[in-house]
Amino acid sequence: MERKGLMPYIKRSTALFLSVALVSGQFFASGVYAKSGDKLKDKYTGFNGTHIEWKYGAGSEDNYAKYCSEFNESMFPGEDAAADISNVKDANGNILSPVSYEGRTAVASKKDNELLRFEVNAPKDGLYRIEVDYFLNPDVTDVGKRILYIDGESPFTECSDIKFARYFKDEGEPVVNSIGDESRPGQVAINGWRTTLLEDTSGKATEPFCFNLTKGKHTIDLIYNKVDMYIGSLKLVSPKKVPTYEEKLAEYKANGYREIGTDVEKIKFQAELTTIEKNDITLRRDNDGDPLVEPASSVNRLLNVMGGYRWRIGNQSITWEFEVPEDGLYKIGLYEKQAWNDGLPSYRQIQIDGHVPFEELKAYKFEFTGSTKWVLNQLGPEKGDPYRFYLTAGKHTITMTVKMGDL
Numbered sequence: 001m002e003r004k005g006l007m008p009y010i011k012r013s014t015a016l017f018l019s020v021a022l023v024s025g026q027f028f029a030s031g032v033y034a035k036s037g038d039k040l041k042d043k044y045t046g047f048n049g050t051h052i053e054w055k056y057g058a059g060s061e062d063n064y065a066k067y068c069s070e071f072n073e074s075m076f077p078g079e080d081a082a083a084d085i086s087n088v089k090d091a092n093g094n095i096l097s098p099v100s101y102e103g104r105t106a107v108a109s110k111k112d113n114e115l116l117r118f119e120v121n122a123p124k125d126g127l128y129r130i131e132v133d134y135f136l137n138p139d140v141t142d143v144g145k146r147i148l149y150i151d152g153e154s155p156f157t158e159c160s161d162i163k164f165a166r167y168f169k170d171e172g173e174p175v176v177n178s179i180g181d182e183s184r185p186g187q188v189a190i191n192g193w194r195t196t197l198l199e200d201t202s203g204k205a206t207e208p209f210c211f212n213l214t215k216g217k218h219t220i221d222l223i224y225n226k227v228d229m230y231i232g233s234l235k236l237v238s239p240k241k242v243p244t245y246e247e248k249l250a251e252y253k254a255n256g257y258r259e260i261g262t263d264v265e266k267i268k269f270q271a272e273l274t275t276i277e278k279n280d281i282t283l284r285r286d287n288d289g290d291p292l293v294e295p296a297s298s299v300n301r302l303l304n305v306m307g308g309y310r311w312r313i314g315n316q317s318i319t320w321e322f323e324v325p326e327d328g329l330y331k332i333g334l335y336e337k338q339a340w341n342d343g344l345p346s347y348r349q350i351q352i353d354g355h356v357p358f359e360e361l362k363a364y365k366f367e368f369t370g371s372t373k374w375v376l377n378q379l380g381p382e383k384g385d386p387y388r389f390y391l392t393a394g395k396h397t398i399t400m401t402v403k404m405g406d407l
Helices: 245-254
Strands: 009-011 099-101 104-109 115-122 126-136 144-150 162-164 168-170 187-189 194-197 211-213 216-226 229-237 268-270 275-278 317-324 328-330 333-336 346-352 364-366 375-378 389-391 394-403
Parallel strands (some): 009 268
Antiparallel strands (some): 104 229, 126 229, 144 162
């Protein structure tokens, strides 16, 4: 394998202990009313008591894949718009009084079935994403859930399951017990304001939702489903085209970026030691006894990998932090094992510093390696040179998120 240039090695990053479960998000109806003799699909009602049919899932005629099937980049408006946080209304049309919370002016979303109605003016006809600043109730550890309506209607079934993620980190370092084995540290929530683009919870879509809106005023309803939270802002955001790798490489060349050569020592960092956050409390350090894993765990149980079977549910993400000594183009190598899915590949979206650098990393494929085989791979196409990444001197993050990809 070619190893020229500097490769920030994410040792066992995915521990590619990776696996992707074929799961879909759940549909949350705010009320279930069953009458004797009713068919199952007739027992569900919407948040306002109106009749709806059970359609959620891959076979639904109203899913997001169908909704966006005719969208294209020519429909990106190129302009954003924000809702007035002082003019948010409830289901009865009453304006809700904003409050000051953790340094922000916000509205509270707290009661079951409470509807928050935001009004926003789309500057042009076109496709918009919805961006929300939120702060989840710090007294619980669960994620937030809301149901989304636009102009009084649900655009597609996945809008019934909008997730607002909570993030976690290790409480400390592992504790060594009396026989020399390491015990997993507890998990603590990373509380604070977060910004998210509304997206599919199952990991089927590789990008946040796009909503086709006409120029003018629209209402956006968020209906309470799970966990109290505060909302500091809601915006319509114009999507941005993600370049292909070839386009990105041409940009690198045009800017004269220098490729880091063998004069700089390779950077290697351990995935289990450099994880700074994950969006699921079940994602924790794990153990692998393979002698090729560092540090080796041949005698005592060491928590020497990150990922595994727990890291398989759509949109679960892990973020690592690393540092490079100088500006330039780097390659990224992963020491990985993908032992599940009975021979099928797994997929991860890869972000650098919170953004997908190019199209090929929206759902990057990790091939099945088998239960005992660890492999060192450089991120890149199946055939050809590894990808280059432009990094400035200092700290950076890499985030990997479960996606279904071609599955």
